[in-house]
Amino acid sequence: DQQVKQNSPSLSVQEGRISILNCDYTNSMFDYFLWYKKYPAEGPTFLISISSIKDKNEDGRFTVFLNKSAKHLSLHIVPSQPGDSAVYFCAASARSNYQLIWGAGTKLIIKP
Amino acid sequence: DGGITQSPKYLFRKEGQNVTLSCEQNLNHDAMYWYRQDPGQGLRLIYYSQIVNDFQKGDIAEGYSVSREKKESFPLTVTSAQKNPTAFYLCASRAGPVDYGYTFGSGTRLTVV
Numbered sequence: 001d002q003q004v005k006q007n008s009p010s011l012s013v014q015e016g017r018i019s020i021l022n023c024d025y026t027n028s029m030f031d032y033f034l035w036y037k038k039y040p041a042e043g044p045t046f047l048i049s050i051s052s053i054k055d056k057n058e059d060g061r062f063t064v065f066l067n068k069s070a071k072h073l074s075l076h077i078v079p080s081q082p083g084d085s086a087v088y089f090c091a092a093s094a095r096s097n098y099q100l101i102w103g104a105g106t107k108l109i110i111k112p
Numbered sequence: 113d114g115g116i117t118q119s120p121k122y123l124f125r126k127e128g129q130n131v132t133l134s135c136e137q138n139l140n141h142d143a144m145y146w147y148r149q150d151p152g153q154g155l156r157l158i159y160y161s162q163i164v165n166d167f168q169k170g171d172i173a174e175g176y177s178v179s180r181e182k183k184e185s186f187p188l189t190v191t192s193a194q195k196n197p198t199a200f201y202l203c204a205s206r207a208g209p210v211d212y213g214y215t216f217g218s219g220t221r222l223t224v225v
Contacts, residue, residue, distance in 0.1 A: 004154070034213060041218070041219065043118075043216030043217050044155075045216070046213030046214065089155070098206070099157065099160070099170075100155075102155040104153055104154045
């Protein structure tokens with residue numbers, strides 16, 4: 001039973017355009033959501049997070065949107081750059097135990 | 113520089129042998145975690161430890177063992193009981209509230225030959 005789903009295994013976007021990565025969750029107890037970026041043969045690095053009391057959080061080129069009623073969040077990258085090519089993982093947590101539940105990841109490819 | 117060091121980066125093991133993966137952190141983090149990543153899947157939790165001398169099983173603990181004798185160290189042993197040990201193993205630590213995120217090591221690729 002996947003509690004966090006990233007339904008797109010891969011996404012290809014032109015350099016300079018917007019990249020939108022999506023994530024759905026099923027557990028209504030989740031109250032914190034994080035995005036991580038991972039390069040091959042490396043550990044994931046923290047990118048941006050959002051609390052369930054907010055619906056938007058921005059950090060430079062990265063914005064995360066949360067739609068609690070739809071149990072859906074998305075990561076927007078504007079403008080997309082070649083260095084953004086990586087696998088992006090969505091993760092969710094409930095403050096009751098702080099354990100992260102991970103999606104399967106979306107491989108983002110930025111085309112020149 | 114503070115961080116998490118995993119060693120070795122690549123490890124080969126013969127079937128039937130136990131092998132220990134090292135994870136050391138100098139971030140003064142209390143909580144440490146071991147994850148396994150398989151192609152096309154998210155990270156799955158093997159074991160975690162919130163404090164020294166205490167650890168808990170994660171979702172896929174069977175065939176693995178850990179110890180937490182020091183705050184800085186959280187080694188993972190892959191035993192011969194683990195049926196499909198070939199995978200990418202990631203160690204992580206957490207400073208405090210989850211909104212600070214987890215810090216990950218660079219991982220160990222274990223291959224059983």
